[in-house]
Amino acid sequence: MKKFGLILLITPILVLGQEISIYGNHGMFKMQYAQPHNMGMFSFHMAPQERFESFDVQVGGQTTTDRRHYFSLTTGLSYAITDYFETRFHATPFLKWYEANDYPEERGDPYPPIGVKDLEIGAKGGYLFTIDEQTPMSYALGVDGYIRFGPGLSKEFFSNAWHNDSAFYADSFYGIAPHFPPYIPHDPDYGFTGLFDFRIGPFATHLNLGYLSTGLDKNPGYVLYSDMHQRPDYVTNAIGLELLPSEEIRILFEAYGMFDVDASQESLWVTPGLRFGARSVSFDLGCELGILNPDVNTEFWWKAFINFSAGADLVKKVEVHIPVAKISGKVVDSKTEDPIVATITFPGSDKEPIKTTPDGYYETTFSPGTYRLHFAAPNYRWKERGVVLKDGDQIVMDIKLNRKLVTKIIGKVYDIDTKEPLVAQIT
Known part of the structure; x- marks a missing residue:
């Protein structure tokens, strides 16, 4: 058949x-x-x-x-x-x-x-x-x-x-x-x-x-x-x-x-x-x-x-576009260019602080507007940058932080007559 x-x-x-x-x-x-x-x-x-x-x-x-x-x-x-x-x-x-x-x-x-x-x-x-x-x-x-x-x-x-x-x-x-x-x-x-x-x-x-x-x-x-x-x-x-x-x-x-x-x-x-x-x-x-x-x-x-x-x-779908901009970059030492784990805050904004990765990288998004980015890390001088963002912006902002200068003084305090050491307050 x-x-x-x-x-x-x-x-x-x-x-x-x-x-x-x-x-x-x-x-x-x-x-x-x-x-x-x-x-x-x-x-x-x-x-x-x-x-x-x-x-x-x-x-x-x-x-x-x-x-x-x-x-x-x-x-x-x-x-x-x-x-x-x-x-x-x-x-x-x-x-x-x-x-x-x-x-x-x-x-x-x-x-x-x-x-x-x-x-x-x-x-x-x-x-x-x-x-x-x-x-x-x-x-x-x-x-x-x-x-x-x-x-x-x-x-x-x-x-x-x-x-x-x-x-x-x-x-x-x-x-x-x-x-x-x-x-x-x-x-x-x-x-x-x-x-x-x-x-x-x-x-x-x-x-x-x-x-x-x-x-x-x-x-x-x-x-x-x-x-x-x-x-x-x-x-x-x-x-x-x-x-x-x-x-x-x-x-x-x-x-x-x-x-x-x-x-x-x-x-x-x-x-x-x-x-x-x-x-x-x-x-x-x-x-x-x-x-x-x-x-x-x-x-x-x-x-x-x-x-x-x-x-x-048969149902016309309306796509809602949410305006957004993005900033990314890397935070490093200004001399050695080693990555730094830094904290980034946004003064004047209610945006929550973020931290860089162990490799120093960061990425965050914003609504269009004017913002300040404050970069800080232990033993480094902070830096701050301002930026004006438009919808669709993708900005790369790399930051180099300067290490704080530290001077070390070593000495001894003693009695000028007896030459015996003294416990003294140094101001």
Whole structure:
């Protein structure tokens, strides 16, 4: 069985490159980041997927090849209400198409069933903790929750989608049974996921662990009892690794699993990929590998994909500029130029005194204005400098202190007649 998937994620608003998962939230491929988008970020996502299966059939005594096509289109919206809370909605319409080969005779294709596979609403909350801004190093904790609905097929629209799906499941076209899996509606599914991020320098790792409680599957009225299989509950789990060699590219690796609680079986998908980003758009290239999947007869399958994503910031952020100036320098001995540990005060200002480092260096910031800097150290004569500072000034002020002169007098006090030593007070 040949399987091929193509996922294309595009948006009509190409304003700021985003990092949107297939499911529409801030994340990698299937898994999510703990930290939501910044407040006001609006994202639109659209992810088509097409898969076909080829099989040989007999027509007019000759062998020809027909195809079964499965097409779905995940679309949705997400919006960050605050820096810590993000909401989303998505729907997945689908289409089944039977492609009849026109050799050795023209047969035509039956009208395809069209419907909505699921509707989902969800929300995510998360908070970023910064450990070191210089490295940088940070971690984030978050939680995601969602409700997923499985609506039935319409009998009024899309040329009676319910009837068409029934025909694709049970009827035959030109004497050939199509054997399409039927669409099974269901009661709402409920899921939640705990999220964790850790970043240090150009490296990042992400962890997801959650639970999916599936709703009761409903027979649409034309499915055999033997083909009805209630979906189990799942424990979902994922780990993602990122390497950021530059601001424009990310190397991604994701492992996503679903543990069948009833059958104690694990499904596992591994996805390596690249994410390219610019100011206006970002896109992913990757290949999803099905390593363990009880729902598929084969032990291994794959699908390649390309994702495009973008969003718009609907909240205009006003950056507040705080005027600041900086003075730095070194305090040394005027003759030897050895570093001096000095105390620097600011007469006429409420700014706290500072000390130089053991190497004599100092650095401090000011609001624009006029200041006096007083440099003092034990056994040295103090110095004072005045300066007028403007916003953005970066002034280097090196100071040389003169050592205090010390004269030493040594002598003896004694009686002039007896020559005996005396205890005397010298003033």
